[in-house]
Amino acid sequence: MSETAADGHGPLTPQPKTTAEDLRAALVQIAPNQVATFDAERTAAVEAARSQVDAAPMRRFLRRWALTVAIERVPARAARLSELEARAAQVEELAEGRAIAAEVAAIHAEAAADACIDGRSAG
Template sequence: MPPVSEAALRAAVMRLDPASGVEFDREFHAAWEQALQQDSTVPMHTFLRRWAVFVSLHRFPGRSARVRELERLVGAASSLEEARAAANEVGRLLAAAESEIAGR
């Protein structure tokens, strides 16, 4: 897991999913503007945390594929129970990603 910094996360995102690099840059600039307007570091911390979770989830191909499959299952679920089961597993993967980031 790379350090939770703009440069390290940008490099990781570009390596893991270059198409997401555009979104990373757009969100970075929006967070920067918001931080300046609010005179607060909270928007930048939120931005960094969001992308650290993305990197944590997608840095292992199997986990990345599972996240994408679960997202598809939630969208295609034919019952509330199916959607909840897939969403619960997404929640567990997100919790594991948060733990990984916190343990750095």
């Protein structure tokens, strides 16, 4: 493991290809607590894609999880996002809410760039 990975500011693993198999394998390594959710959402996306005869549900699923992996593979980034999400639930002042939203957006943009996905909503 590199020094930057050891201090939490660097990636634990390279960003995988945006395939269900590669993303799942990365999750097993860096966020095993999210594998069950990944599997359930994958099943739902496959079913939706089949019933709609449209690949869009799978594209959304892959984009969402590529972003999640990009965030989780850098522990400091994942921790900061968790802190911001917890603080956002308690914020009372508009200026602070805006600052939190801006930092969350910056984290998502950085992760999206790492994952080579566009900035559209992953949800």
